[in-house]
Amino acid sequence: MADKIPLVDYLELEPSPHLVANECTSCGARYFDRRNACAACFGDSFRTVPIETEGTLRSFTIVAYAAPGIDVPFVAGVVDCGGTSVRGNVINVDPDPDHVSLGMPVRLATYSMGTDDNGTEAIAFGFEPA
DSSP, X not given: OOOEEESSTTEXXXXXXXXXXXEETTTOXXXXXXXXXXXXXXXXXXXXXXOOSEEEEEEEXXXXXXXXXXXXXXXXXXXXXXXXEEEEEEOSSOXXXXXXXXXXXXXXXXXXXXXXXXXXXXXXXXXXXX
């Protein structure tokens, strides 16, 4: 079996795919990147917390133009996952307003970005209709 690695540090594949955030222990603000200090309260202590895998689409755009090699159109969105905002593409849905809407329930989904010459597969995430 080939090795699988997440495309981003905050995607964990085991025991089941989920996102993790760095949560400020002082105020509870959450960040997906490494922080030396909290932007909300300037605290400097963080803990890793899991993010809910289901949420609600709060904002989206249908991208029609992108860099060469990127298939368009696609849906880029912001999902509220239990109070944590997550940016990600909405996948496994037709990229048009008849199939995507504000308030739409979605769930985390993973997909392969490709496999290198050593057989290691890179895994990305998006959100699909729930």
